Amino acid sequence: MSKAWRSAAAYVALVLCLVGVHFVLADNPEAARSAAQAAVFEWKVPGIVCGLGLVSLLFSI
Amino acid sequence: MGHPDLGLNAKITWPLALGAVLGAVDLGTDLYTHWTRTMAAEMHLPSIHIAWPLSVPIYFGGAILVTIIYFFVLLPFLYWAIAVKWLKGRGEAAVYWTVGSLLALVEPLTQGDIQAIQQHGAAAVPSAVCDLLLNFGQVWLLRRSGLVAACAFRIGYYAVWHVVYGLI
Numbered sequence: 001m002s003k004a005w006r007s008a009a010a011y012v013a014l015v016l017c018l019v020g021v022h023f024v025l026a027d028n029p030e031a032a033r034s035a036a037q038a039a040v041f042e043w044k045v046p047g048i049v050c051g052l053g054l055v056s057l058l059f060s061i
Numbered sequence: 062m063g064h065p066d067l068g069l070n071a072k073i074t075w076p077l078a079l080g081a082v083l084g085a086v087d088l089g090t091d092l093y094t095h096w097t098r099t100m101a102a103e104m105h106l107p108s109i110h111i112a113w114p115l116s117v118p119i120y121f122g123g124a125i126l127v128t129i130i131y132f133f134v135l136l137p138f139l140y141w142a143i144a145v146k147w148l149k150g151r152g153e154a155a156v157y158w159t160v161g162s163l164l165a166l167v168e169p170l171t172q173g174d175i176q177a178i179q180q181h182g183a184a185a186v187p188s189a190v191c192d193l194l195l196n197f198g199q200v201w202l203l204r205r206s207g208l209v210a211a212c213a214f215r216i217g218y219y220a221v222w223h224v225v226y227g228l229i
């Protein structure tokens with residue numbers, strides 16, 4: 001596997017971890033210390049951040 | 062910013078261990094200063110840490126998300142635009158560290174470290190210093206070993222500072 005593919009695979013793995021945490025927090029909303037903390041793992045924030053990170057990945061490989 | 066092929070030790074094991082050591086230093090000083098107890102009281106919370114066992118996945122994901130937000134969204138693009146395209150590779154290390162240092166200051170400056178020192182004095186200093194070391198460590202690891210290593214460093218730190226300390 002080329003270096004670029006390995007970097008992309010590692011990034012996708014990190015994003016999948018965030019998806020997993022989203023579902024954990026969705027099932028346990030009382031776990032967060034505040035509404036703002038819970039909102040960080042709703043789809044919007046990780047979606048935007050990971051999308052921008054994907055663009056950054058292109059500049060880093 | 063291309064990284065040489067490094068093994069799992071360089072990308073995961075060592076960054077995790079270094080982060081855990083930094084978290085242990087922060088924890089150790091907090092046991093003496095009781096700084097987090099003061100913070101929790103100010104926020105009317107029993108603790109600043111999320112309760113076990115959900116602390117594990119939430120801080121794990123939080124470490125990844127924060128690393129991407131603070132460092133991975135802007136640093137590679139700015140490095141590429143300034144060092145690679147504009148300066149044609151001249152002073153690339155200086156460009157990286159200038160941009161990286163500015164980004165490393167974002168969390169300490171926006172999470173209230175300075176105000177906390179102004180308000181509470183010496184008790185807030187160790188935590189602010191650890192915050193700076195955490196962020197500069199991530200900038201260093203992002204350059205040396207890549208995004209996974211930078212994430213692993215923060216995960217190691219959170220594992221001790223938030224998860225283990227949350228159990229004490």
